[in-house]
Structures are given as structure tokens and as C-alpha cells.
Amino acid sequence: MDFTGRVLAWYQRHGRHDLPWQVPDPYLRWLAEIMLQQTTVTAARPYFERFRARFPTLETLAQAPLDDVLALWSGLGYYARARNLHASARLVMDRHQGRFPQTLPELLALPGIGLSTAGAILAFAFGIPASILDANVRRVLSRYHGITDRDAKATRRLWEHARAYTPTHDVADYTQAIMDLGALVCRKAPQCSICPLVSACSFKGEEPPPARRARPERSVVMALIYQANAGLLLLRRPASGVWGGLWSLPECPTLPDLTPYLASLGFEAAPGAPGAVLRHVFTHFALSITPVPVLLTNIGTCASENRDMMWYQRCAAEPGMPAPVRRLVNQFLETT
Ligand code: SF4
CATH class of the missing domain: 1.10.340.30 (Hypothetical protein; domain 2)
Structure with a gap:
């Protein structure tokens, strides 16, 4: 045969x-x-x-x-x-x-x-x-x-x-x-x-080890911007890229960047203490995410919802979020 x-x-x-x-x-x-x-x-x-x-x-x-x-x-x-x-x-x-x-x-x-x-x-x-x-x-x-x-x-x-x-x-x-x-x-x-x-079959029980590529490490700070009456701020990511089109947390490269970044979004609030780093491994790189809570007393008029911005509450239908972001969001909302 x-x-x-x-x-x-x-x-x-x-x-x-x-x-x-x-x-x-x-x-x-x-x-x-x-x-x-x-x-x-x-x-x-x-x-x-x-x-x-x-x-x-x-x-x-x-x-x-x-x-x-x-x-x-x-x-x-x-x-x-x-x-x-x-x-x-x-x-x-x-x-x-x-x-x-x-x-x-x-x-x-x-x-x-x-x-x-x-x-x-x-x-x-x-x-x-x-x-x-x-x-x-x-x-x-x-x-x-x-x-x-x-x-x-x-x-x-x-x-x-x-x-x-x-x-x-x-x-x-x-x-x-x-x-x-x-x-x-x-x-x-x-x-x-x-x-x-x-x-x-020609297989002799040995194979060359797969070529090991060093996986680059990247890091990012994600802000959990929350207001009790509104919810948690989510932003839609650009259409292309690894999480293209998904809803995610506002982010900036490092902790010192966070306060000016918040100001650029129109928030004057001070960031809270950073939470435990969450590491997520992609095929081509590993991402370390530092979550930082930012509790607001008033969202004002600078952050009203639009096509690319939403205030997410737990009772709402869950939008499409990357798995590690969803984990951070759920953990945060469960304890807030
Ligand atoms: S390596 Fe073993 S399992 Fe794979 S095709 Fe050959 S005989 Fe079959």
C-alpha cells in the first residue's frame, strides 16, 4: 500500500x-x-x-x-x-x-x-x-x-x-x-x-533543535482610570497591530510618563501605587504590564464616550479585549 x-x-x-x-x-x-x-x-x-x-x-x-x-x-x-x-x-x-x-x-x-x-x-x-x-x-x-x-x-x-x-x-x-x-x-x-x-519513514529519532530566537522584552504602563459613577476607561486600539481594533486600557511607556499622559487625556488625578507586573508572552516578544490605578472624583467633560473611548462597567456586555487586559480589568473591578 x-x-x-x-x-x-x-x-x-x-x-x-x-x-x-x-x-x-x-x-x-x-x-x-x-x-x-x-x-x-x-x-x-x-x-x-x-x-x-x-x-x-x-x-x-x-x-x-x-x-x-x-x-x-x-x-x-x-x-x-x-x-x-x-x-x-x-x-x-x-x-x-x-x-x-x-x-x-x-x-x-x-x-x-x-x-x-x-x-x-x-x-x-x-x-x-x-x-x-x-x-x-x-x-x-x-x-x-x-x-x-x-x-x-x-x-x-x-x-x-x-x-x-x-x-x-x-x-x-x-x-x-x-x-x-x-x-x-x-x-x-x-x-x-x-x-x-x-x-x-526516514526519521531516525533525532532532529536538529529548533533555532532559538531571543524573545525581546517590552514593557508598558497601563492606567486603570476609574470613576465610581462612570466605570473604567477603555480606549480602542488602532486598527492594525497585534491587538488591532480591540478595547484596551490607556497606556504609556514608563511610570514617569504617566502623569503627563493623564494630563494629555484631560485628567488631573494623581496615579496610585503600581500593582503587580503582569507578563504576557507573544510569539515574537514578551510584554510586561505594570497596572496603575487612577481614581477620579469627577470625569468632567473631557472624557465623554465616543467611537474609540468608553467607560466600562461590569454589568455591561464585555467588549473585545486582549486576554491580559481583560484579566487586569476584571481583577480591578472585583476589588474596587
Ligand atoms: S516519525 Fe514516526 S510517527 Fe512520524 S511519520 Fe515517521 S514513523 Fe510516523
């Missing part, structure tokens, strides 16, 4: 057949594929269920305000995915009359969809033979073929193998199968004794 046949036979007995997105609905398959970028099945599943309940169709997602989408995505990270999801839903409604496109060029023209995600959508939603090379598949093929480099040439070779193994029939099953094999068997610590590919 060849590579593809072995993987398909293994899948029938050991693969995953009951994932909530294993349904013949291009919209839900696309939603799942975007969530599964850089996220495990376990982490993505509850978010998928919440999105499906709140936005059951492409149209409902396209019509929703971006704020609602970001709020529901809050905690899943990589928020550009949520912004792209929302933008793509609107584009599909406008350009394709609400029908999900079925060609590679059309899919690649949508924000947030790369070659592997497009391949997965074509295979899963439409049964069109198209290949994927996500992290799990990459690990299986690299080990099977003994490809240890991680450069562009190695990636081209892996794509060639991925395309060669993709069948013209049962493509949805094969795509799920090769993903599952990477996620369940050919894991970081591979379980070669139960792998259907073991007899021909």
Missing part, C-alpha cells in the same frame, strides 16, 4: 470523525480553518461553537459589527484572524453573492487565507483535490522524507510531496487523515510504533 493508502486506512480506524466542523457547509469549514491557524483543536472548539451559535451563516457574520466579532474572539489570540474573517465575510457577500468561492485564486484573494488554508477549504468544503501544508502535515512529511532544513527550498520540496500524495478521490478524508496523523501520532514526541508510515 502506498503512502496515501496507508494514511487513509489508518484514518478509518483511528482518525477524528466527530469534530463539530466536519459538516458539509463551506462557511463553517472556513470558519474552522481560520480558527485552527496557530490554535489547537481543543482551544478552537469552544470558540467555534460560540461563533456558530451567534453567527450561524456567512450573512450574519458579514452583517455583524466588527466589535461583536472581536468580542467573541477575545482570548483566542492572533486577532488579525478575526478582522480578516469579518472582512472576508463581507467580501464574499459583495463579490460572490454570498457563495463561498471554489477556486484557489479566488480564495487566495480573501484576507487571511493562504495556500494551505485555501487547500483545506477546497478539500473539505467541496471535495476538490487541493493540498495542505500546515504545521502538522509539515512535521509528518519532513520526518518521512528526512527533510531537516526549514528554508524556502525545503518548503518547496514539502509542497511537492504534499501535492504528490493528495488523492483525486476521498480528498476530504485524506486531508483530515494527514492532519490527524500529525496531531495524534507524529507529534513532537512521535509515536512511531503505532504509525502506519513507520516501515518507510
